[in-house]
Amino acid sequence: MDASLKETLFDTLNFVKRGKVRDIYDLGDALLMVASDRISAFDVVMPELIPDKGKILNQISLYWFKIMEPIVANHVISGDVTSFPAACQPYADQLAGRSMLVKKTQPLPIECVVRGYISGSGWKSYRQSQSICGIQLPSGLKESDQLPEPIFTPSTKEEVGVHDINIDFDEAARRIGRPLAERVRDLSLAIYRQGAELALQKGIIIADTKFEFGLMGEDLILIDEVLTPDSSRFWPQSAYRPGGPQPSFDKQYLRDYLDSIEWDKTPPAPHLPENVIAHTRSKYLEALRAITGSDNDI
Numbered sequence: 001m002d003a004s005l006k007e008t009l010f011d012t013l014n015f016v017k018r019g020k021v022r023d024i025y026d027l028g029d030a031l032l033m034v035a036s037d038r039i040s041a042f043d044v045v046m047p048e049l050i051p052d053k054g055k056i057l058n059q060i061s062l063y064w065f066k067i068m069e070p071i072v073a074n075h076v077i078s079g080d081v082t083s084f085p086a087a088c089q090p091y092a093d094q095l096a097g098r099s100m101l102v103k104k105t106q107p108l109p110i111e112c113v114v115r116g117y118i119s120g121s122g123w124k125s126y127r128q129s130q131s132i133c134g135i136q137l138p139s140g141l142k143e144s145d146q147l148p149e150p151i152f153t154p155s156t157k158e159e160v161g162v163h164d165i166n167i168d169f170d171e172a173a174r175r176i177g178r179p180l181a182e183r184v185r186d187l188s189l190a191i192y193r194q195g196a197e198l199a200l201q202k203g204i205i206i207a208d209t210k211f212e213f214g215l216m217g218e219d220l221i222l223i224d225e226v227l228t229p230d231s232s233r234f235w236p237q238s239a240y241r242p243g244g245p246q247p248s249f250d251k252q253y254l255r256d257y258l259d260s261i262e263w264d265k266t267p268p269a270p271h272l273p274e275n276v277i278a279h280t281r282s283k284y285l286e287a288l289r290a291i292t293g294s295d296n297d298i
Contacts, residue, residue: 004037004049005098010091020045021054021230027085027101030077035098039230039280041254042265043163048272052298054098056284057228062100063292064195064226071190074222075102075214097296105214105223110172111157111164112184114192116150117207118143119233119246121166134168142243144207144235150192152185155210163265183220184213195227202290204249205240207233229287249287254280 007018013025013032020040025032035054039046058079065074078084078101081092088095115122115132122132123143130137133153141147154172155164173181188211196206209232212224225231229250239247245256257276263269289295 004051005034005054005094006038006049007036008034008091008094012090013087021057027087029104030085031102031104032084032088032095033100033102034095039251039254041251041258041269043158044265044267044269046254046269046272048277050277050281050284052281053284055296055298056288057225057230058098058100059296059298060228060288060291061225064228065222067198068191068194068222068226071194072187072222073219074226075105077101077103097298102223103216103221105216105221107157107212107214107223108176108180108184109157110167110175110184111155112188112211112213113153113155113166113208114150114188114211115147115153115208116192116196117146117205117233117235119207122153122208125166133166134170144240144244144246145242150189150196152188154181154185157212180220184211187211187213187220187222191222191226199227199234199291200237203237204287204290205235205237205246207235207246209233227291229284234287249283249290251280251283253283 008023010025016024016026021036021038023034023036035058037049037051037053039050039053062076062079065076081095081099084101118126118141125132126137126141130139132151135151138148152169153166155166158164169181191211192209199206206227209227211222211226213220214223232250233252234249235246254276261270285295285298
């Protein structure tokens, strides 16, 4: 039986928003976040689902949220459905493994991107200007090279179907205020360094990633997801060879497929063949096993 989840329709709960991957409900003093099996690429949601993807993302995020607590507080109240409010229990089967009860915050209107290696849009920018988001880099770097130090390269946070835009630090500071921009920059770099070091011990290079933060009064906390295959580039250390694209445990495989069929990256997205769906799922599952040491019976 196909247990994939495209979207939720919990009639007795207060639906708030459907993002690229997550459905969000307002429970009054908390939010319910449900990770579906939708997948997006180039900021467009694909018509097909990746079975169990939401569960995989949810479990990886819960793992990292816990590990990063000494660095920064996070929005997780619980990932255990049995501890959710009574109003959620009629939907427990759909929520199991793929949901979190989280604190309400005011999300910051920027994506906090950290790059430790040069790839993707960063590589494209480097070839044009020898810089990424206004940060000048050494000459002679090859695609997928490790950078001398991780760099903070923020972007805008756009609605579903609209591409995020890379911005420099000054523009991020203009949008959220310089003191806050400096705080999220420093936290993002600290989280990345810790995550990259731990992942490397498990044979995974985290090439780059993006974080989201929210404010609870004056408190800045980590929200959304952390160091998942949706928000990061994961490369197997054993196959790492600078000078071109790398094999990966993330949705780069899907992006590469979409590039190969010359899709113009505008909606509607093309249909995905069964082998691409199956291979993408296996990449995500491999990442879960490598990072957490378990697949939680997925």
